[in-house]
Amino acid sequence: MLFQPTPPSSSLPGSSAGSGAPGTSGDWHQVMSFQQPQGPTPPNATRxxxxxxxxxxxxxxxxxxxxxxxxxxxxxxxxxxxxxxxxxxxxxxxxxxxxxxxxxxxxxxxxxxxxxxxxxxxxxxxxxxxxxxxxxxxxxxxxxxxxxxxxxxxxxxxxxxxxxxxxxxxxxxxxxxxxxxxxxxxxxxxxxxxxxxxxxxxxxxxxxxxxxxxxxxxxxxxxxxxxxxxxxxxxxxxxxxxxxxxxxxxxxxxxxxxxxxxxxxxxxxxxxxxxxxxxxASEYYLVLFLVVQVPLFIAFLLLLRWARNRESRLMRDALTTYGMAGWYTPAEVAMLASPGERRRARRWAGGVGGKQAEKAMEAFQDESGELAMVRKHLISGGPDPVWQAREKRILDAVTAHRRVFVPQA
Structure with a gap:
């Protein structure tokens, strides 16, 4: 289950978050119901x-x-x-x-x-x-x-x-x-x-x-x-x-x-x-290398590419759900699911706000990736308070990072 705080009111240029448009924070409660997570366990006071x-x-x-x-x-x-x-x-x-x-x-x-x-x-x-x-x-x-x-x-x-x-x-x-x-x-x-x-x-x-x-x-x-x-x-x-x-x-x-x-x-x-x-079969090594090892290596590379593309697709799907709740714009979701767009976004942030904004964009991307994985756990395991508390922490973090690199009006 997703955390139910107030979605952020600002995003990248062109954001519609908080505008009340379909799929944004104005009607996100009509898309799905959310559940308030329990807070994290208080820290152990002993040593x-x-x-x-x-x-x-x-x-x-x-x-x-x-x-x-x-x-x-x-x-x-x-x-x-x-x-x-x-x-x-x-x-x-x-x-x-x-x-x-x-x-x-x-x-x-x-x-x-x-x-x-x-x-x-x-x-x-x-x-x-x-x-x-x-x-x-x-x-x-x-x-x-x-x-x-x-x-x-x-x-x-x-x-x-x-x-x-x-x-x-x-x-x-x-x-x-x-x-x-x-x-x-x-x-x-x-x-x-x-x-x-x-x-x-x-x-x-x-x-x-x-x-x-x-x-x-x-x-x-x-x-x-x-x-x-x-x-x-x-x-x-x-x-x-x-x-x-x-x-x-x-x-x-x-x-x-x-x-x-x-x-x-x-x-x-x-x-x-x-x-x-x-x-x-060392005397047939070259033949076996071409017939067995080369195809295996090609299959291995295809597996790595499939895994990367699969992770990109899963991230896009998970973050789209948060986008429907007003936490991300469609442009942000597309950027976060594409390695090339992520690099361009970091360069854009650096041009807008310097090194600090570029680091904030990188942290925004890293936290969003982690958020997508948290979403997978919540879908498969149900409303676990530990994962819900982690979700809240990450949502707060991505909002704070965004304030650094988004030009303030």
């Missing part, structure tokens, strides 16, 4: 919330710090300091390709930086450590069957252990940051960032080992194959899990668990197929 936050952050920092120390020791022991540094520098270039793409997908309703950092560090530290341990165990178990350990490890063990380790990080965000996991796009972004962190550390190891064995020419060759030709390999796999979690983000029931399991199975299958083409 316990602070203590809990300190303990939680201390635990998180400790876990990631120990994992970083362990991975540093593993990498430098395996390839040496020089090769590790060269591998890290080379692998960092792939991050410059992968991370911006997911940030682009996430632009309309950006995720909190703390969760993106958590996703990256989970992939780079926790997932890699878990995968190294589980891969060793899996290969040791299969060694008794007479199977080739290289092929068995790459095709049977690694896809399962690595996708489970990466998917667990996305699942933790899904479970413990549910207000920031709002659908398909969020699932894709979190999964992509987790996978980017995993691929970053994995590339350091592979590039460093290749440098030791084949020198600079080998390093350059592997860099081209892993960091330039297929930098999105791990994200392509793990996105299947994130997509599945995004599909059930608004119906978090045990009966929907099969959707997540199907997504994980798809991630494992694609990972195994990719590894098979590189290891077990």
């Amino acid at each position: 316990r919330p602070v203590i809990r936050r300190v303990l939680l952050w201390s635990a998180v920092v400790s876990v990631f710090g120990l994992a970083a120390l362990a991975m540093t020791l593993i990498v430098t022991t395996a390839v040496g300091l020089q090769a590790a540094i060269l591998g890290m520098l080379s692998a960092s270039l792939a991050l410059g390709i992968v991370i911006p793409l997911f940030i682009w997908v996430d632009r309309l309703e950006a995720e909190p930086a703390r969760l993106l950092w958590f996703a990256f560090l989970w992939g780079a530290l926790i997932s890699t450590l878990a995968a190294l341990l589980l891969n060793e165990i899996g290969v040791a178990v299969l060694a008794g069957t007479g199977a080739d350990p290289l092929v068995a490890g790459a095709v049977l063990v690694a896809p399962l252990t690595e996708e489970v380790a990466k998917g667990l990080g996305v699942l933790l965000i899904f479970l413990f940051a549910r207000r920031e996991f709002n659908g398909v796009t969020d699932g894709i972004v979190y999964a992509g960032i987790v996978a980017a962190g995993f691929a970053f550390v994995e590339n350091i190891l592979y590039l460093g080992q290749t440098f030791l064995e084949a020198g600079a020419p080998g390093l350059v060759g592997l860099f081209i194959m892993r960091c330039l030709v297929s930098p999105f390999a791990h994200p392509m796999f793990t996105v299947c899990t994130g997509l599945a979690l995004g599909l059930v983000a608004h119906r978090r029931r045990a009966s929907s668990a099969w959707v997540v399991l199907v997504g994980l199975a798809c991630a494992v299958f694609l990972h195994a197929l990719f590894n098979y083409s590189a290891v077990a």
Whole structure:
């Protein structure tokens, strides 16, 4: 349910809010009924919330710090300091390709930086450590069957252990940051960032080992194959899990668990197929690359574009409802649902009121994106007082931001 305050009386040039025209604040009560939300719970007067936050952050920092120390020791022991540094520098270039793409997908309703950092560090530290341990165990178990350990490890063990380790990080965000996991796009972004962190550390190891064995020419060759030709390999796999979690983000029931399991199975299958083409069928690698990997990459890009367009459409539909209540003009809704128009609006605000107005426009856009996600939760979950209070806060915020960049009469 939407909050029922008095809609704002000013908007961008040409606004009809408050004019009494159809679809604006003059007759918004005839469009649908709204419900006054309960206020937020009063703050805890004790020091316990602070203590809990300190303990939680201390635990998180400790876990990631120990994992970083362990991975540093593993990498430098395996390839040496020089090769590790060269591998890290080379692998960092792939991050410059992968991370911006997911940030682009996430632009309309950006995720909190703390969760993106958590996703990256989970992939780079926790997932890699878990995968190294589980891969060793899996290969040791299969060694008794007479199977080739290289092929068995790459095709049977690694896809399962690595996708489970990466998917667990996305699942933790899904479970413990549910207000920031709002659908398909969020699932894709979190999964992509987790996978980017995993691929970053994995590339350091592979590039460093290749440098030791084949020198600079080998390093350059592997860099081209892993960091330039297929930098999105791990994200392509793990996105299947994130997509599945995004599909059930608004119906978090045990009966929907099969959707997540199907997504994980798809991630494992694609990972195994990719590894098979590189290891077990290396003589047909080029053929498999053209027949399998290239179409998969094209499908991956189309998926990202679909997710972005879907988020734009959902945002437009949600904000149109608020526009009918007088909170936005049609021009504002169209602007907020289009990345290009959002950029032009920020430039317009900067020209009208300088840097302060440009920052207010950016905040107006960010808060409006969050408001659209709140609307989705209210539609799917009913009149939850927590979401209604959050809706009120955001509506107050967008009104305050608008006063900064709208020229006053």
